[in-house]
Amino acid sequence: MLTSMVVITSAAHAANALLAEGAxxxxxxxxxxxxxxxxxxxxxxxxxxxxxxxNKDR
Known part of the structure; x- marks a missing residue:
């Protein structure tokens, strides 16, 4: 459980770094x-x- 949270957090930080660099x-x-x-x-x-x-109900 803890390792999956670390992976998700790391991925979020990496995505933020890429977005900030790409701006x-x-x-x-x-x-x-x-x-x-x-x-x-x-x-x-x-x-x-x-x-x-x-509309066919009329």
Whole structure:
């Protein structure tokens, strides 16, 4: 039990060290929130339209 905790802790420390080293002060562009929201809204509206058109219970 104790050895598995040591391995998990060591892996967490190694991952943190790699992430800190890889950051290097560079900022990534990321996702454009308004564009992402518009795309998700469009997909949901299409799914809603399809669901309402294919509803056989009416």
């Amino acid at each position: 290097g002060g560079k900022e990534h562009s990321g996702i454009n929130p308004p564009l992402n929201g518009a795309i998700v809204l469009g997909i949901l509206l299409v799914l809603l339209f399809i669901t309402t058109r294919l």
